[in-house]
Amino acid sequence: MIEFKEVTKQFPAGNVVLEKVSFLIKPGEFVVITGPSGSGKTTIAKLLIKEIEPTSGEIVIDSENLGLLKAKHLPSLRKKVAVIFQDYKIIPDKTVAENISLALQIINFPKTQILERITHLLGLVGLSEKENLFPGQLSGGELQRAAIARAVAVEPSILFADEPTGNLDLATAGEIMLLLKKINQSGTTVIVSTHDLNFIDLASRHLHLLKGKIVAEDTESIEKPPKKVKKK
Amino acid sequence: MNPALKNIRRSPYQAIAAVLVLSLNLFVISLFTLVTLASQSILVYFETRPQIIAYLKDTAPESLVNETITNLNSTGLVKSIKYVSKNDALKIYKESVGNDPLLLGTVTQLGEVTADILPASLEVSVRSSSDFDHVAKVLEESDIVSLTPQGVKEIDFPKNIVSELAAWTKALRTAGVALAVVLSVTSINTIGTNVSLKIASRKTEIDTLKLIGAKNSFVLKPYLWETVIYSLIGGFFGWLFSFIVLLYSTPILVTRLEGIIPLPVPPLTVFFLLLFILSVSLLLGLFSGIFAVVRFLRR
Numbered sequence: 218m219i220e221f222k223e224v225t226k227q228f229p230a231g232n233v234v235l236e237k238v239s240f241l242i243k244p245g246e247f248v249v250i251t252g253p254s255g256s257g258k259t260t261i262a263k264l265l266i267k268e269i270e271p272t273s274g275e276i277v278i279d280s281e282n283l284g285l286l287k288a289k290h291l292p293s294l295r296k297k298v299a300v301i302f303q304d305y306k307i308i309p310d311k312t313v314a315e316n317i318s319l320a321l322q323i324i325n326f327p328k329t330q331i332l333e334r335i336t337h338l339l340g341l342v343g344l345s346e347k348e349n350l351f352p353g354q355l356s357g358g359e360l361q362r363a364a365i366a367r368a369v370a371v372e373p374s375i376l377f378a379d380e381p382t383g384n385l386d387l388a389t390a391g392e393i394m395l396l397l398k399k400i401n402q403s404g405t406t407v408i409v410s411t412h413d414l415n416f417i418d419l420a421s422r423h424l425h426l427l428k429g430k431i432v433a434e435d436t437e438s439i440e441k442p443p444k445k446v447k448k449k
Numbered sequence: 450m451n452p453a454l455k456n457i458r459r460s461p462y463q464a465i466a467a468v469l470v471l472s473l474n475l476f477v478i479s480l481f482t483l484v485t486l487a488s489q490s491i492l493v494y495f496e497t498r499p500q501i502i503a504y505l506k507d508t509a510p511e512s513l514v515n516e517t518i519t520n521l522n523s524t525g526l527v528k529s530i531k532y533v534s535k536n537d538a539l540k541i542y543k544e545s546v547g548n549d550p551l552l553l554g555t556v557t558q559l560g561e562v563t564a565d566i567l568p569a570s571l572e573v574s575v576r577s578s579s580d581f582d583h584v585a586k587v588l589e590e591s592d593i594v595s596l597t598p599q600g601v602k603e604i605d606f607p608k609n610i611v612s613e614l615a616a617w618t619k620a621l622r623t624a625g626v627a628l629a630v631v632l633s634v635t636s637i638n639t640i641g642t643n644v645s646l647k648i649a650s651r652k653t654e655i656d657t658l659k660l661i662g663a664k665n666s667f668v669l670k671p672y673l674w675e676t677v678i679y680s681l682i683g684g685f686f687g688w689l690f691s692f693i694v695l696l697y698s699t700p701i702l703v704t705r706l707e708g709i710i711p712l713p714v715p716p717l718t719v720f721f722l723l724l725f726i727l728s729v730s731l732l733l734g735l736f737s738g739i740f741a742v743v744r745f746l747r748r
Binding site (some may be wrong): 268294296300319332 | 654655658659660661662663664667
């Protein structure tokens, strides 16, 4: 369970990216966070893995207050909460398989089973034929799939996909969203941040951010968000 | 280990620079170790030789000789005393000149060298070179020591040789240690900077790994392995160069130092030298690696 309690994030330059944001996400939910660029979606992802600290407020994940989490426990938090980054962050001089293998080595996955696990993950994301290709040889959609495979490899309980459809055509974006839905159906809590409203009907809940504040929240699947979102 | 080898392959010239600096340093350390061991052996050789030799009068009675030996022992400064009779002296003389008929007197008009013309002597080893004066004084005061034609007692007293040798050995050791320290600092700096540059150039990758849950130890282990690889290769080459120098200089050294230091140097000594150099090298490498990693983590 993720709980944001009155979380504010102000950067040293003075710009307030999140302002007293509160929400609760239950285990197994599929939540879509929408909002225009600069509304604070990526900041939420960074706060979830403690890449940055909130200026005020509390973030609690599975009854653990991140503000009290010591630096030495960061790796275990980041194994629990995996992020699919907007810029993928796939290591460029390693093949797709090597990138996934790294994530598995980090969690001390048994060496003898790494290859089998990579094959399984690549099959899941539809990259079975591309395991030995380097990121530079992949399309945007394939890179996104590779990033998903790497994130899912560590079997996180929470998966945050930051703008996973941002750079993709509509068809590929749809495939990626369906893949995330499939991951959610296996029990992983999935949070997707996007400014694209086309796929929010896949979500069990929708949060809409505007200028660092949640301005709308809906617990039903929404086909046309502007019409169905309820004002807080 | 594999990521470390990959890092090395990616920047071979940096790796060569690191290995060369380390090799040079360890070559010098290895040579100084050999020189120190040799000078120590030379010092021990001279210290264990009879340091004071007093030649005795032919007329010296045995009782007086024994009394002098007792007096010397009672000072507590003497390590050993050996009485060399005239016959022993002849034997030693013959051994030292070999079959040379000229030196044995068999072809000269003076006739063959016999025990009669050689003096008996007392060969005294002292515990410390600082005790020379005291022990020599006991012999000076004794009536059994023969006199030179100038009326000076015949006592060989190589005090200066041993003390000078000890001073040279100490100076050599100090110079070696100082040079090794300077070169070690240079090596640590070169390897440390090399690894720091590599870490800095992979910062994005390191940050990504940390974001997906990698611990510092996981991220930085390859860089420490890299320094270990540099160390082992650098150490081996440093030892190899010194071994080659030793091999080529052995024929020259044998003519001057045979019997004083063991030549050719025994294989076991050479093997222990390799182990010593690899240990020093590993220590330097790991120190450089840790230095670079700590610098990165503190940023």
